[in-house]
Amino acid sequence: MGLESARAFQMALQSRSSYGGGGGATWPIKTELECLLAARQKLHKAVEKTQELGTQINGWENRLRMLRQRHAPLERALAPLQLQADATGGMSSRIERAMTAATSLLKMFNVMHGLEMILSKEPQEDFDGYLAAVMQLEEARDYLKHKYTAGVRCLEEAVKHLELDASSNTDSHHLHHLQQSLVSLQAGGTTCSELDGGLLDMALRQLEGEFKRLVGEHGVVMWLPAIMPSEETTTAADDSSYTTTTDKDLQPSFAPDVMQKLHAILERVAADSNNHRHRACLQMYQETRSSLIRLSLQALQVQYLRNSTPELVDRVESEELQNMIGFWMQHLEVAVKVLYAGERRLACQVFKDLGQPVWAECVGKVAHAGMIAFLQFGEAVACSERAPEKLCGLLDMFDAMEKCAKSILRVFDGEMDGIRSRYRELQKQVVYGASKTFQEIARWIEVQNYPLAFDGGVTQLSSYVVNYLKYLVQEYSSPINKVLRIEHSWRSEEQPQEMDLSMWILQFMQALEQQVESRSKEHSNTALRHIFMMNNLYYICNRAKTSELGPLLGEYWLSNLSQKVEKHALRFQKEAWKPVLVHLSRDGLSLSSGGRSAARELVRQRLRSFAASFEEACLTQSKWIIAEEDLRVGAQVSVVQAVVPAYRSYLQNFGSFLDSQSSFPNKYVKYSPEMVEKMLGELFMAGRSNNGSNRHTPIEDHQV
Numbered sequence: 001m002g003l004e005s006a007r008a009f010q011m012a013l014q015s016r017s018s019y020g021g022g023g024g025a026t027w028p029i030k031t032e033l034e035c036l037l038a039a040r041q042k043l044h045k046a047v048e049k050t051q052e053l054g055t056q057i058n059g060w061e062n063r064l065r066m067l068r069q070r071h072a073p074l075e076r077a078l079a080p081l082q083l084q085a086d087a088t089g090g091m092s093s094r095i096e097r098a099m100t101a102a103t104s105l106l107k108m109f110n111v112m113h114g115l116e117m118i119l120s121k122e123p124q125e126d127f128d129g130y131l132a133a134v135m136q137l138e139e140a141r142d143y144l145k146h147k148y149t150a151g152v153r154c155l156e157e158a159v160k161h162l163e164l165d166a167s168s169n170t171d172s173h174h175l176h177h178l179q180q181s182l183v184s185l186q187a188g189g190t191t192c193s194e195l196d197g198g199l200l201d202m203a204l205r206q207l208e209g210e211f212k213r214l215v216g217e218h219g220v221v222m223w224l225p226a227i228m229p230s231e232e233t234t235t236a237a238d239d240s241s242y243t244t245t246t247d248k249d250l251q252p253s254f255a256p257d258v259m260q261k262l263h264a265i266l267e268r269v270a271a272d273s274n275n276h277r278h279r280a281c282l283q284m285y286q287e288t289r290s291s292l293i294r295l296s297l298q299a300l301q302v303q304y305l306r307n308s309t310p311e312l313v314d315r316v317e318s319e320e321l322q323n324m325i326g327f328w329m330q331h332l333e334v335a336v337k338v339l340y341a342g343e344r345r346l347a348c349q350v351f352k353d354l355g356q357p358v359w360a361e362c363v364g365k366v367a368h369a370g371m372i373a374f375l376q377f378g379e380a381v382a383c384s385e386r387a388p389e390k391l392c393g394l395l396d397m398f399d400a401m402e403k404c405a406k407s408i409l410r411v412f413d414g415e416m417d418g419i420r421s422r423y424r425e426l427q428k429q430v431v432y433g434a435s436k437t438f439q440e441i442a443r444w445i446e447v448q449n450y451p452l453a454f455d456g457g458v459t460q461l462s463s464y465v466v467n468y469l470k471y472l473v474q475e476y477s478s479p480i481n482k483v484l485r486i487e488h489s490w491r492s493e494e495q496p497q498e499m500d501l502s503m504w505i506l507q508f509m510q511a512l513e514q515q516v517e518s519r520s521k522e523h524s525n526t527a528l529r530h531i532f533m534m535n536n537l538y539y540i541c542n543r544a545k546t547s548e549l550g551p552l553l554g555e556y557w558l559s560n561l562s563q564k565v566e567k568h569a570l571r572f573q574k575e576a577w578k579p580v581l582v583h584l585s586r587d588g589l590s591l592s593s594g595g596r597s598a599a600r601e602l603v604r605q606r607l608r609s610f611a612a613s614f615e616e617a618c619l620t621q622s623k624w625i626i627a628e629e630d631l632r633v634g635a636q637v638s639v640v641q642a643v644v645p646a647y648r649s650y651l652q653n654f655g656s657f658l659d660s661q662s663s664f665p666n667k668y669v670k671y672s673p674e675m676v677e678k679m680l681g682e683l684f685m686a687g688r689s690n691n692g693s694n695r696h697t698p699i700e701d702h703q704v
Contacts, residue, residue, distance in 0.1 A: 123210040212284040308376040310384040318389040325393040329400035382429035394434035435487035442511040456531035457625040502552040530572035583610035600657040611670040626684040648673040
């Protein structure tokens with residue numbers, strides 16, 4: 001409306017009057033300026049006449065004084081003429097001021113009108129020229145903003161006095177056009193957008209579009225390493241420019257000329273009274289950079305982040321989940337220290353003139369989606385169902401989050417403290433999940449109900465638990481101790497006494513020993529029960545003694561466990577071979593008790609029973625296994641020492657009762673002592689191939 005009002009005002013000032021013209025000409029529109037000029041001329045003539053009249057009045061003053069009494073009515077008639085002369089002089093000065101104000105306003109309107117053509121083009125065609133035109137428009141509009149009201153007020157005063165001019169010296173047509181122009185100007189409004197007809201708003205929108213184009217066309221997808229470089233350098237000239245990287249190519253940037261244009265645009269839009277303009281640029285920047293960040297992360301193949309709930313995580317196989325956690329650790333560090341640190345640096349460079357809160361908010365918005373995806377995956381793992389196989393992953397996450405903690409504090413600050421808060425909350429969840437998973441290992445051991453092979457061998461549980469604990473102590477002692485200390489500090493009032501790592505390991509081993517003893521009762525054969533206990537306890541003791549578990553468990557516990565192994569070995573020998581050796585009894589073999597014939601028959605019967613019982617024992621025990629070679633050899637030697645000497649002695653003492661012509665084997669003595677010894681030396685090797693390798697071996701460290 002402002003430009004339209006100015007044009008109407010200009011037409012009124014520039015029109016020419018056509019008084020009394022022939023040919024039926026219509027009355028032309030006159031400009032206010034000519035109206036004012038015509039009024040001023042008439043007023044000057046009136047002033048001249050009044051001045052002449054004043055001179056005459058001065059000459060007559062003496063005579064009038066003498067004749068005052070006689071000519072009082074004449075004096076009263078001349079008084080209004082004097083007042084009119086004074087009023088005419090004041091009106092002339094008012095019209096002069098109105099003319100000056102109107103001329104300056106008209107000049108500024110003309111300037112804005114001349115800028116329309118330039119500002120209707122795209123800024124990229126002539127960026128500097130476009131920016132200069134915007135600055136000129138701002139200056140012209142600022143001038144009108146401050147002078148427009150005062151100029152209109154001057155015209156109002158002039159029109160008011162002309163309307164009150166009782167002398168009717170003012171041309172009625174001039175006055176009419178002045179009145180119309182004044183009404184038009186008053187209706188045009190006084191706001192900035194009304195004064196320039198929305199021209200500056202349009203120009204600033206064009207600059208916003210140019211800002212978006214520059215950010216989009218000159219932004220590239222940043223290549224990210226799959227893992228953080230081993231030798232990293234930290235650039236931290238100040239907190240706002242923090243970034244960690246080994247390669248400048250990993251840092252996003254704009255060319256110097258592009259950066260200058262971005263700064264110039266932000267300076268112009270920020271100078272506008274409408275605060276939403278620089279917010280619009282911020283939003284454009286955030287949308288563009290967010291899309292580029294999303295592409296950078298997709299190149300790392302972060303599809304595993306879709307497992308964003310505990311339910312989804314629980315469906316993932318443990319080995320696959322451990323791989324996902326490994327990727328998560330690497331990608332989180334790269335994202336925070338390279339990707340988002342670089343985005344913080346770039347945002348600081350682009351929006352440096354708008355202040356730290358602006359670009360800090362910008363970084364938070366740009367990184368929000370990616371960081372939330374990382375945090376949701378971590379929360380899902382931390383809150384998923386607790387199981388020993390997840391403990392290592394949780395401890396790895398704890399370590400990884402500790403490495404990134406300082407970078408999180410530097411990169412995300414200000415209004416984006418929400419990411420920092422959620423990161424700290426995830427750290428707490430990981431600590432709680434890891435500590436509870438570790439502390440519940442004993443209960444997990446107690447409730448395991450795996451099927452037994454009933455060959456007396458080392459169970460999968462014994463192998464798993466021992467090697468699992470070895471691996472934890474060897475690889476995770478430091479994070480476990482940290483996690484336990486932190487978790488204990490949260491509940492120190494409830495449990496003042498802190499359990500250290502050795503106390504927990506001992507508790508787990510005791511739970512495993514109790515589990516083994518409980519499962520041994522499922523063996524109906526008491527001898528096999530002792531083989532089972534002997535195998536498992538020896539395996540636990542031997543693996544603990546030769547690893548980092550030994551110092552934690554202590555010599556007393558290890559020695560006590562060794563004694564239990566020996567006790568079960570003796571009980572096995574008694575339970576398995578006493579029923580065989582009982583057939584070598586010497587009872588009733590005295591010649592005085594029944595004669596030689598009766599003794600011979602008793603010896604023959606007992607040797608046949610021994611052979612049958614021996615065969616049955618060997619057949620049964622050949623299905624049993626003792627995987628540890630030294631334990632197996634020891635058991636074989638112990639059995640040989642218990643059986644062979646007794647058998648040989650029996651044959652030596654009572655062989656004379658048999659036929660002297662007999663040889664081994666015969667119908668009475670099926671096995672020689674050497675054959676018995678050989679057969680006993682082949683026991684407890686079930687599941688072993690011809691070359692002696694054991695196909696039923698425990699889980700070793702590398703398999704945990």
